[in-house]
Structure formats: structure tokens, C-alpha cells
Amino acid sequence: MSMMRLLGRKRVADSASPETIVLEGSRGRSGGSHGRVVMAMGVVFAIYAAIGVRLVHLGMEEEPGVNLPSNQASASRPDLVDRNGEVLATDIKTASLFAEPRRIVDVDEAIEKLLTVLPDLDYEQAYRRLDSDAGFVWLKRQLSPRQQADILALGIPGLGFRTEKRRFYPGGPTASHILGLVNVDNKGIAGMEKYVDEQGLADLQALGLAARDTLEPVQLSIDLRVQYLLREELVSAVDRYKAVAAGGVVLNARTGEVVAMASVPDFDPNNPHNALDKDRLNRMSAGVFEMGSTFKVFTTAMALDSGLVSINDSFDATRPLRFGRFTINDFHGKRRVLSVPEVFIYSSNIGTAKMADVVGIEGHREFLKRIGLLDKMDTELPEVARPTEPAEWKKLNSVTISYGHGMATTPLQTAVAGAAMINGGKLIPPTFLKRSEEEAMAVATQVISERTSQQMRYLFRLNAEKGSGRRADVEGYYVGGKTGTAEKVVNGRYSNNVRFNAFIAGFPINDPDYLVLVIIDEPKPEREGLSATAGLNSAPMVHNIIRRAAPLLGVKPDFGHEAEALLVSTQ
Structure with a gap:
């Protein structure tokens, strides 16, 4: 019995033993695999967690600032x-x-x-x-x-x-x-x-x-309508006379206000790609030129205002003047004695030089300085050139300067001084800002007498009637003025056929409201057979400007007024 039990137990044990070994082996392998899975999951989770933390960090991090310019309000004008x-x-x-x-x-x-x-x-x-x-x-x-x-x-x-x-x-x-x-x-x-x-x-x-x-x-003081027509006339003149450039100014003779001023070629400030080109210079205030016979206005006024010359005096213009190797002659000389008005309307260099000689070198220079032609002009516009003059004035310098050669000034400066010659003798600093007559009188300087100014108005009108300024006259507006034809220096010498022309005019000349000055650089004859003097180009330019601008400026034409130049009083 005991033996049978033992055998039975043995069989059971023998039969059970393999199964038991298999189960135990399975359990060991399953446990290792599970651990690795858990570890892998942990690694993946950690990676995704790190990515998530980084994304959250990036989302919360402020972006680097862009260094934009300062607040735009500061650039308003x-x-x-x-x-x-x-x-x-x-x-x-x-x-x-x-x-x-x-x-x-x-x-x-x-x-x-x-x-x-x-x-x-x-x-x-x-x-x-x-x-x-x-x-x-x-x-x-x-x-x-x-x-x-x-x-x-x-x-x-x-x-x-x-x-x-x-x-x-x-x-x-x-x-x-x-x-x-x-x-x-x-x-x-x-x-x-x-x-x-x-x-x-x-x-x-x-x-x-x-x-x-x-x-x-x-x-500003300018009138856009007048500014437009002034520029239009200048552009037209450059084309008509095949000139290098042209410029002009319309000045209020009572207030010194610049009503219009232009210089062509110019530029478009909306696209100023060529604004600094040499030919785009503002010739009216930033360029200096020998102004030619327009300077005879100042020489004549100087002589009359000095009291040394009367408007009834005469000067011998029969023969040229000689200074060493230099000869002073007239362009179309009358070869006779000329009265002061004749010296003016025939633009006699000889007669004008003799008037300057009466005043003398010191008196001549003092007068030009008095009327502002030797100093840099004081106005708001930054682009203003300084006039040039001889380092030492000698008699020859005074003679040539009397008719506009030997010193250079800006056309705007010439216009300002010209206004003083016809507005009663008051030199008024020019302005590009609106100004009243009362404000103008507060800064004005009396540079010549009212009597001299009246005589100059007479000579201006006489020249528009009988002299070189006839083509500037406008019916009803009583224009008076003076031409200037200056020979330009080419290769160190004055050229006979390269000119810088100008015309200075006032209207209505019996009691001037406005002064107009135009310049035209190196004009050619309008057609074959004509010359290119100021009377044939700059005078017609002034005519067109006054004809178009006067109605806009409120100057009424007077067709019933006595048109001839009258010298009311010489006392």
C-alpha cells in the first residue's frame, strides 16, 4: 500500500513537473517584456512632455522687438x-x-x-x-x-x-x-x-x-496763378529763343512781397531726381550775373540824386572813351551830345560812364551799397548768393560797372533795388511771406528822394515809348522799363554773340504797384535776320507777363489816361 501510494505520487509528480516548469518559464519572460514596454512608454512620454513644455515656453516667450523708426507724428509738417x-x-x-x-x-x-x-x-x-x-x-x-x-x-x-x-x-x-x-x-x-x-x-x-x-x-506771399503764368512764359521763351535758361520775378513794389518767381530749367519736387543738376540752379536768387544795361537805372538815379547832375543836363557821346587798351563805345551810337533822357533811352555807355564819373568812385560804390547791391540779400529763402565786386575800385571799374559790367549780383537783388528807384525811393527787403504795407514801411529805408524816384518813373515810361522797351508796353497798363544786354565772358573775353539779357519794368509806372524783371541766358535770334538783344526777347517776355498777370492782380486798365511820359515836376 505504501509502495503504491509512493508510486502514485511519483507519477503525479512526474506528470505535473513538466507543466509546472513551462508555466514558471512563461511568467519570467512576460515580466521582462512588460518592463521594457513601460520603459519605452516612459521615454516617449518624456519626449512629448519636453516638446510640450517647449511649445508652451515658446508660446509664452515674447518675440524680439522690431526696431521701427520713432513715432510718425514727429514728421508732420x-x-x-x-x-x-x-x-x-x-x-x-x-x-x-x-x-x-x-x-x-x-x-x-x-x-x-x-x-x-x-x-x-x-x-x-x-x-x-x-x-x-x-x-x-x-x-x-x-x-x-x-x-x-x-x-x-x-x-x-x-x-x-x-x-x-x-x-x-x-x-x-x-x-x-x-x-x-x-x-x-x-x-x-x-x-x-x-x-x-x-x-x-x-x-x-x-x-x-x-x-x-x-x-x-x-x-506765402506768392500768387499761384501768377506763378503759373510766369513759369509758363519762361518755358515758352527758352523754346522760342533756343536759350540756355530763363528766369523772372514779379515783385510788389509797395510791400516787397515776391508775388511770383521762377527759374527754368527747374525740377519737380514730387520726384526731385535732377534737383541738384547744375542747370537746375535757382538763377534768380542763387546765381550772380553781370546785369548789363539794367544797371544804367542805378547809375542814372545815383547821378540825379547826388544833385551833381540834372535831368536837363547833356553829355557828349560823340567819341568812344579810352582807358589804356580798353575802349568804351555805344552799341548803336548817335555820335552826338545826348541829354540825360537820351542817354537812358538810347542806352549810351559813353553817357552813362560820364555820369558815373561826375559822382566819383567812392560815391558810386557808396550808392550801390546803399541800395543793397553789394551785400548778400536778407530774405527767408536760404538759397541766396553773395554779389561780387572788384577787390579795389579804380576808375575803369567804376566806368564799366556804370553800365553793368565788372560786378555781378542776383537778379532778385536787382529787382529789389529797381523797385526802390520807382516806388518813391524806399528800399524794402524782399519777403516770401505775406506782408502788409504797414509792415513793409516799418522795415523800409529811404535810399533816394521822392523827386529822384519821380524822375526815374518818367525815364522808364519814356523808354517804353521811344526807346528799347517799346515791345514791353501793354495798352492800358502804362508800362515803363529798361533793357539790359550783357555780353558774356567766354574763354576769358567778352563775346559779341553770347549774351545774358534782362528787362526791368514797373506798372502802372505813374504810381507803380508791381515790378517785373526777367532774364534770358544765351538767347538766339528768333528768326534769321534779327539780332538777339534784350529789346527783341526779354521785352516781349515782360509784355506777355504783364498782359496776363495784371488782371489777376487787380490792376485795372486805364485806356483814358494820358499815355505819354510826363515829368510833373523837376523842382
């Missing part, structure tokens, strides 16, 4: 308006293109796309700017709305637009030399724009106080 309130210059909003180089994915591709909209974009410069670690770079300032829309349509990441102020000149080149220019940051760099900055606008901008709604318009 006041409007410039004419004497009647017409806008000459104003600010408009425009878009400027910038980039954040760190966000540009493909620099070459970005530039190639931009070139389809901005063909004038400098490839190399743009590449250097975009291929950098800068946070902000300008690519193109002051875009048109169409350009902005086309660039947006390109879908280039890393580009943006900034709204800026741009200066806009509705009249284009009409008054460019007066208004001047601003740079890309809307700062005045020339003309009245620069003047406005110098009067405190730049300081307000620096303090951020130059907001659009706090800036009052700046009212």
Missing part, C-alpha cells in the same frame, strides 16, 4: 499755402516697405519676386540687407498704393509696411525753387521748406509736438 489760401505743399500718407531679415526664408527668391513690382530695386544692396541678422531694414520708402497691393499679393514672409508722411506738391514744378524740398524723413532741406524747419519746426518734431492738428498753415 504744416501746409504751405499761397496768398489766397491755395495749397502749395501738404502731407499725405504713404506706405514704406521694410523687412525682418531673420524671418526671410529664401533671400534670392524674395528679391526676385520684389523685382517684378520694384524693377529699380538695387539687387546687391537688397541682398546685403536681407542676408543679415538685423531685426529691421528698410527696403523701399514711399510706395504707391498700387505697389503696396502688388507686394502684398506676392505673399513673401518677413516683409511689412509702415505708414509714413510724404510731402506732396500739387503744382509739381510750378514753384519748385521757392518751395524747395524735403528729404525721405520729411525734413526740409531747401527753399521755404528748410526755412520753416529753421523757425522751430525741427525742435517741435524732436519733442514729438508737431502733430498735424497743431500746425497752422504757413502763408
Whole structure:
């Protein structure tokens, strides 16, 4: 029994033993695999957790700031308006293109796309700017709305637009030399724009106080209508006489206000790509010239005002004057004794030189200085040249200067001095800002007597009737004036056929409201057989300007007034 039990137990044990071994082996392998799975899951979880933490961190992190320019309000400028309130210059909003180089994915591709909209974009410069670690770079300032829309349509990441102020000149080149220019940051760099900055606008901008709604318009003295027609006549004259350049000014003889002033060729301040070209110089205030026979106005006034010469006196112009190797002659000499009015209307160099000689060298220079022709002109416009004169005045210098050779001054300065000769003798500093007669009289200086001024008005009118100024006369407006034909220096010598012509006129000359002066540089004869003297080109220019401008300025024609020159009194 015992043996059988033992055997039975043995069988059971033998039969059970393999199964037991298998189960135990299975359990050991399953436990190791499970651990590895758990470990792998833990690693994956840790990686995703790290990514998640990083994403959250990045989402909460502030992006690096873009170094944009300062607040745009600081660049606002006041409007410039004419004497009647017409806008000459104003600010408009425009878009400027910038980039954040760190966000540009493909620099070459970005530039190639931009070139389809901005063909004038400098490839190399743009590449250097975009291929950098800068946070902000300008690519193109002051875009048109169409350009902005086309660039947006390109879908280039890393580009943006900034709204800026741009200066806009509705009249284009009409008054460019007066208004001047601003740079890309809307700062005045020339003309009245620069003047406005110098009067405190730049300081307000620096303090951020130059907001659009706090800036009052700046009212200029010019009349846009007259300015337009003056420039139009100058452009026409350059074409008609095949000239190098032309210029002109309309000056209020009672207030010194510059009603219009232009010099052509000029430029468009909306697109001033050629503003600095040499031929675009503002010849009226920034250029100096020998003004030729217009200077006989001052020599005659000097002689009469000195009391040493009477309007009834005469001078012998029979023979030329000789100074060493120099000979002073008349262009169309009468070869006889000439009265003072005849010296003026026949533009006699000989007679004028003899009048200057009566006054003397010192008196001559003192008179020109008194009427402002030897000093730099004082006015708001920054572009003003200084006159030139001989380092030492000798008799020959005085003689040649008497008829407009040997010293140079600006045409605007000549006009200002000319106004004093006919407005009662008052030298009034010119202004490009609106000014009343009362304000003008407060700064005026009496430089010649009223009697001398009256005599000069008589001579002006006489020259328009019987002298070289006949083509300047306008029926009903009682014009008077004086021509100036100056030979230009070519290769160190005066040339007989290269001229700088001018005409100075007042109207109505019996009681002048306005003075007009025009210049034309190197004019050619209008047609074969004619000469190119001032009486044939600058005088007709003045005629056209006065004919068109007088009605706009409120000067009424007088067809019933005695048209002939009358000398009311010589006492």
C-alpha cells in the first residue's frame, strides 16, 4: 500500500513537473517584456512632455522687438499755402516697405519676386540687407498704393509696411525753387521748406509736438496763378529763343512781397531726381550775373540824386572813351551830345560812364551799397548768393560797372533795388511771406528822394515809348522799363554773340504797384535776320507777363489816361 501510494505520487509528480516548469518559464519572460514596454512608454512620454513644455515656453516667450523708426507724428509738417489760401505743399500718407531679415526664408527668391513690382530695386544692396541678422531694414520708402497691393499679393514672409508722411506738391514744378524740398524723413532741406524747419519746426518734431492738428498753415506771399503764368512764359521763351535758361520775378513794389518767381530749367519736387543738376540752379536768387544795361537805372538815379547832375543836363557821346587798351563805345551810337533822357533811352555807355564819373568812385560804390547791391540779400529763402565786386575800385571799374559790367549780383537783388528807384525811393527787403504795407514801411529805408524816384518813373515810361522797351508796353497798363544786354565772358573775353539779357519794368509806372524783371541766358535770334538783344526777347517776355498777370492782380486798365511820359515836376 505504501509502495503504491509512493508510486502514485511519483507519477503525479512526474506528470505535473513538466507543466509546472513551462508555466514558471512563461511568467519570467512576460515580466521582462512588460518592463521594457513601460520603459519605452516612459521615454516617449518624456519626449512629448519636453516638446510640450517647449511649445508652451515658446508660446509664452515674447518675440524680439522690431526696431521701427520713432513715432510718425514727429514728421508732420504744416501746409504751405499761397496768398489766397491755395495749397502749395501738404502731407499725405504713404506706405514704406521694410523687412525682418531673420524671418526671410529664401533671400534670392524674395528679391526676385520684389523685382517684378520694384524693377529699380538695387539687387546687391537688397541682398546685403536681407542676408543679415538685423531685426529691421528698410527696403523701399514711399510706395504707391498700387505697389503696396502688388507686394502684398506676392505673399513673401518677413516683409511689412509702415505708414509714413510724404510731402506732396500739387503744382509739381510750378514753384519748385521757392518751395524747395524735403528729404525721405520729411525734413526740409531747401527753399521755404528748410526755412520753416529753421523757425522751430525741427525742435517741435524732436519733442514729438508737431502733430498735424497743431500746425497752422504757413502763408506765402506768392500768387499761384501768377506763378503759373510766369513759369509758363519762361518755358515758352527758352523754346522760342533756343536759350540756355530763363528766369523772372514779379515783385510788389509797395510791400516787397515776391508775388511770383521762377527759374527754368527747374525740377519737380514730387520726384526731385535732377534737383541738384547744375542747370537746375535757382538763377534768380542763387546765381550772380553781370546785369548789363539794367544797371544804367542805378547809375542814372545815383547821378540825379547826388544833385551833381540834372535831368536837363547833356553829355557828349560823340567819341568812344579810352582807358589804356580798353575802349568804351555805344552799341548803336548817335555820335552826338545826348541829354540825360537820351542817354537812358538810347542806352549810351559813353553817357552813362560820364555820369558815373561826375559822382566819383567812392560815391558810386557808396550808392550801390546803399541800395543793397553789394551785400548778400536778407530774405527767408536760404538759397541766396553773395554779389561780387572788384577787390579795389579804380576808375575803369567804376566806368564799366556804370553800365553793368565788372560786378555781378542776383537778379532778385536787382529787382529789389529797381523797385526802390520807382516806388518813391524806399528800399524794402524782399519777403516770401505775406506782408502788409504797414509792415513793409516799418522795415523800409529811404535810399533816394521822392523827386529822384519821380524822375526815374518818367525815364522808364519814356523808354517804353521811344526807346528799347517799346515791345514791353501793354495798352492800358502804362508800362515803363529798361533793357539790359550783357555780353558774356567766354574763354576769358567778352563775346559779341553770347549774351545774358534782362528787362526791368514797373506798372502802372505813374504810381507803380508791381515790378517785373526777367532774364534770358544765351538767347538766339528768333528768326534769321534779327539780332538777339534784350529789346527783341526779354521785352516781349515782360509784355506777355504783364498782359496776363495784371488782371489777376487787380490792376485795372486805364485806356483814358494820358499815355505819354510826363515829368510833373523837376523842382
